[in-house]
Amino acid sequence: MGAGSPPRFASMPENDPLILYYTRFFNWQVDIAALPDCGARGRWTVDQRLLPVADAVVCHVPNSREICDARKYPGQLWVAWSQESRVNYPRMADPGFMRHFDLTMSYEIGADIWMPYLPIASWWEAARTSPMAPKTEAASVVHFQSSRIDHSGRGRFTQELSRHIGFDGYGKAYHNRTLEQDLGQRSKLETIARYRFCLALENSIAPDYVTEKMFDPLLAGTVPIYLGAPNVADFVPPGSYIDATAFGGPAELASYLRHLERTPEDYDAYFAWRSRPLPAPLVQRLRGLESPPECRLMDRIRQHVETRADRSGRSSLPFGYLAFARARLARLRRRARHR
Numbered sequence: 001m002g003a004g005s006p007p008r009f010a011s012m013p014e015n016d017p018l019i020l021y022y023t024r025f026f027n028w029q030v031d032i033a034a035l036p037d038c039g040a041r042g043r044w045t046v047d048q049r050l051l052p053v054a055d056a057v058v059c060h061v062p063n064s065r066e067i068c069d070a071r072k073y074p075g076q077l078w079v080a081w082s083q084e085s086r087v088n089y090p091r092m093a094d095p096g097f098m099r100h101f102d103l104t105m106s107y108e109i110g111a112d113i114w115m116p117y118l119p120i121a122s123w124w125e126a127a128r129t130s131p132m133a134p135k136t137e138a139a140s141v142v143h144f145q146s147s148r149i150d151h152s153g154r155g156r157f158t159q160e161l162s163r164h165i166g167f168d169g170y171g172k173a174y175h176n177r178t179l180e181q182d183l184g185q186r187s188k189l190e191t192i193a194r195y196r197f198c199l200a201l202e203n204s205i206a207p208d209y210v211t212e213k214m215f216d217p218l219l220a221g222t223v224p225i226y227l228g229a230p231n232v233a234d235f236v237p238p239g240s241y242i243d244a245t246a247f248g249g250p251a252e253l254a255s256y257l258r259h260l261e262r263t264p265e266d267y268d269a270y271f272a273w274r275s276r277p278l279p280a281p282l283v284q285r286l287r288g289l290e291s292p293p294e295c296r297l298m299d300r301i302r303q304h305v306e307t308r309a310d311r312s313g314r315s316s317l318p319f320g321y322l323a324f325a326r327a328r329l330a331r332l333r334r335r336a337r338h339r
Helices: 048-053 061-069 121-129 154-162 185-192 212-220 250-262 264-275 280-287 293-307 320-337
Strands: 018-021 043-045 056-060 077-082 103-106 141-143 167-169 197-201 223-227
Touching: 018 048, 018 293, 056 061, 056 293, 061 077, 061 320, 077 293, 103 293, 121 212, 121 264, 121 280, 154 167, 154 197, 154 250, 185 212, 197 212, 212 223, 223 250, 223 264, 250 264
Parallel strands: 018 043, 018 056, 056 077, 077 103, 141 167, 141 197, 197 223
Antiparallel strands: none
16 A cells, blocks of 8 residues: 555444544544544544545534545535534535535534534433532622633623622633632632622524533532523523523613522522423433434444445545645645644
């Protein structure tokens, strides 16, 4: 086999799919070792030499320019993958771009492979049964935000709310407190748990885009104040959060938060979900997440491999020769920078 020839997996059964993660994940190569164990259902690779024999090619949409130098081979499925809001990456909503892909894997409920931030059933059980820490901080509200991306108006909202109620910010975007010890997620949750309320402000507003910003406070035993997806109620128990859009503005919201501080029974009502069964629609959604999204993708590609007729025919450049040349030049420049 020559140096440029694609390596092969000699031990793989004929129908076991080979899935190639062709693009990077932002600035990093996809860590194959970190993907879930899907049993002996197929193989993952990031080796671009395997492009001609790959059964599926996965493109991370924020890095989609990198796939423009890939040829598409007969019988091969291309997968558009992203957990980023389509507001921030509008290519997900561009029919001219998306027509080059056969499957989608994203946070959107209508995706071929649903990959939400929604935690699995065991997480919810842990959240319901974990003890709640005392609310010991003088400030009422805590906020963690490091990204400056703001297509939701959260920056203006945060500044205005801070004028009306006690407010501690630990992130880079709004910072007036520093963690005594930063152990990552553990320190974040322990800090949130000491406050009555936690801002859960998405970087953009899009249906189904409900991220860990909502779920971290629920796990920590704090009331989220949510600004984001209009259908957030499909992802959490009723009465478990405060909808920031239900008020005339931050001043009115702050007045309501002060009411909850003075009225313990009204505040405690936001934790009643912990002692109740999860709503049936949410339980149904969680059942669909029992298998990791990568394994569901593997199963989908395996089904395709078992039913396709053949792989005869010519390869193509879906994005054209000009895009191919630009992508190849960008790749060569990246390699030169890392030598």
